[in-house]
Structure formats: C-alpha cells, structure tokens
Amino acid sequence: MEIIVTSPWTPLEWIEAHGLEPRGVWGLPACDRHALAEGVCAFAQRLRALAGTPSSQPMIFTTACDQMRRAADAAAEETATKVFLFNLPATWKTPAARRLYHQEVKRLGRFLERLGGRAPDAAGLWSVMRDHDRRRQAERARASLEKAGRTASRGAPLALVGGPALPGQPNLCELIEAAGGTVALNAAEPGERGLLPPLPGPQTGRADPGDPFAILCDHYFDHIIDVFQRPNSRLYEWLGPRLTERRVRGLVLWVQVGCDLWRAEAMSLREAFGLPVLVLESTETGGGFAARDLNRLSAFIESLR
Numbered sequence: 001m002e003i004i005v006t007s008p009w010t011p012l013e014w015i016e017a018h019g020l021e022p023r024g025v026w027g028l029p030a031c032d033r034h035a036l037a038e039g040v041c042a043f044a045q046r047l048r049a050l051a052g053t054p055s056s057q058p059m060i061f062t063t064a065c066d067q068m069r070r071a072a073d074a075a076a077e078e079t080a081t082k083v084f085l086f087n088l089p090a091t092w093k094t095p096a097a098r099r100l101y102h103q104e105v106k107r108l109g110r111f112l113e114r115l116g117g118r119a120p121d122a123a124g125l126w127s128v129m130r131d132h133d134r135r136r137q138a139e140r141a142r143a144s145l146e147k148a149g150r151t152a153s154r155g156a157p158l159a160l161v162g163g164p165a166l167p168g169q170p171n172l173c174e175l176i177e178a179a180g181g182t183v184a185l186n187a188a189e190p191g192e193r194g195l196l197p198p199l200p201g202p203q204t205g206r207a208d209p210g211d212p213f214a215i216l217c218d219h220y221f222d223h224i225i226d227v228f229q230r231p232n233s234r235l236y237e238w239l240g241p242r243l244t245e246r247r248v249r250g251l252v253l254w255v256q257v258g259c260d261l262w263r264a265e266a267m268s269l270r271e272a273f274g275l276p277v278l279v280l281e282s283t284e285t286g287g288g289f290a291a292r293d294l295n296r297l298s299a300f301i302e303s304l305r
C-alpha cells in the first residue's frame with residue numbers, strides 16, 4: 001500500500017520498514033488546472049483535492065503551517081481518505097521538541113499498523129535506513145553532476161529557494177536556464193534542502209551501532225531545514241555556505257500564492273546575504289506561467305550579468 005507523504009521531514013524509512021510504500025506528493029501526476037480559492041495556498045489545496053479523489057491512498061499531513069493543518073482537517077472530515085496529522089515541532093532548541101518528534105514518529109507507527117503495516121525490528125529498520133542512505137548518496141552525486149554541467153553553461157548562477165513545486169506548475173529550473181541563468185542551488189521542494197546528510201550510525205562500522213529508531217528520529221529532527229521553525233536560523237545557516245561556495249549572484253524565491261511563511265522571508269534573505277531576490281508566485285495549481293513573470297525573470301537574470 002502506498003502512503004502519500006507531504007513533507008520532507010516525515011521519515012520515509014519508518015514507513016517502508018513497516019512494509020508500506022512511501023510516496024512523495026511532489027512526484028504524483030498533475031491535477032486538473034484550476035484557479036485558486038482566495039488566500040489558500042496552492043499546495044494545501046492540492047493536498048485537499050488529492051484526498052478527495054476516489055482512489056486516494058492514506059496521507060500524512062504535517063502541522064508545518066495553518067494552511068496545511070486546515071487541509072488535513074478538511075481531508076479528514078470531508079473525505080474517506082485515512083489522514084495522519086504529524087505534529088512537527090515548531091521549535092528545535094529544546095529537549096521537549098526533540099521528545100515530541102520521537103513521540104510523533106512512534107504515533108505514526110501505530111497509524112501504519114492500523115493500516116496493516118508491521119512494526120519493524122531493529123535489524124529490519126537498520127536495513128531500510130542503510131538503503132535510504134545509499135539512495136540519498138546517489139541523489140547527492142547526481143545533483144552534483146548536474147550542478148557541474150550547469151556551471152559549465154556559464155549562465156548567471158542563481159539559487160532557487162522556497163516551498164513545494166507541484167507537478168503541472170512551471171518547471172522553474174528549466175525556465176531559469178532558458179532565461180540565461182543557472183540553478184547553482186535548488187533549495188525548493190523537492191530539492192537539495194530536503195536531502196538529509198549521511199546517517200551517523202551505519203558508517204561507523206561499530207558492532208553495536210545503537211538504537212536505529214532514536215538515530216533515525218534524531219537525524220531527521222536535527223536536519224529540518226525549513227521556514228516554519230522558530231528560530232528559522234538553520235535555514236540561513238544551511239544556505240549561507242552553499243551560496244558562497246557556488247558563487248550565487250541572486251535568489252529566486254518561489255512562493256505558492258497564499259503562503260505567508262515563504263513570502264515573509266524575501267526581505268530577510270536579501271538582508272542576510274546581500275543578494276537580489278526575485279519573488280515568483282504561483283497563480284494556479286497547474287498550467288503555465290504568466291508572461292509578466294517570465295519577463296520579470298528574464299530582466300532579473302539580465303541585471304545580474
């Protein structure tokens with residue numbers, strides 16, 4: 001059975017170790033093109049619409065923002081889809097926040113068991129964790145090869161920063177490159193920002209590498225790089241060295257219309273890194289991009305040359 005995951009901060013390994021198949025919402029086929037209800041983020045709307053499709057698989061929402069919570073409530077109340085709302089701690093500096101994250105992963109396990117999953121033993125969980133670790137390593141290698149190819153293209157190096165990009169929405173990397181830029185860092189979703197670093201345990205080669213459940217939970221908890229946490233300094237600490245190392249000259253901030261969280265970062269990003277920021281907003285859940293936005297993108301890239 002597939003389980004639809006809507007945030008990079010839900011441990012996929014935990015789902016898979018229960019014998020179920022995690023599937024990121026980003027890779028699902030595009031939904032019908034439709035104008036958005038006022039003030040509602042396109043991503044949250046897309047999740048609610050997905051839950052309403054007759055063949056929908058169980059979905060894991062998170063408490064990352066109010067829009068997502070409301071989408072989860074609506075999906076649970078108005079559709080037959082099984083919904084789990086994962087309480088992502090809004091802070092990360094306290095032991096209580098870490099404990100909450102561990103408890104939520106345990107609670108998710110009980111939800112998965114109710115769906116027919118089996119609780120994994122330590123060996124089973126390690127095996128899935130190592131496998132995901134290898135896959136992430138391959139993904140990092142692929143991203144770095146692509147980056148090298150793009151760098152060779154000599155377009156103005158840009159960072160794409162922001163929230164989720166949906167299938168059917170414009171392919172921003174392609175648009176940026178077509179306009180003469182190079183995506184030197186993709187920090188939208190899905191992208192490098194959601195790619196966890198290597199796990200600490202499996203590489204050590206110790207006879208007893210430790211409790212996989214605790215290691216998995218800590219690993220995710222320690223690497224949530226996102227806009228919703230307070231303080232959200234980890235986002236800036238993650239971006240800083242990468243922007244310098246990749247000689248980024250400008251930021252394209254991708255914002256789902258109605259997403260106040262990402263939109264509010266525009267000024268802080270500008271001030272923190274001293275780089276120009278272009279805000280691009282989605283206006284619909286599917287389809288193209290307004291000509292006006294394409295012109296703004298081209299003019300922005302032109303100004304960086």
Ligand code: SF4
Pocket residue numbers: 041042043044064065066067068163164256258259260261262
């Ligand atoms: S895009 Fe913004 S408003 Fe929408 S679910 Fe994500 S954080 Fe929330």
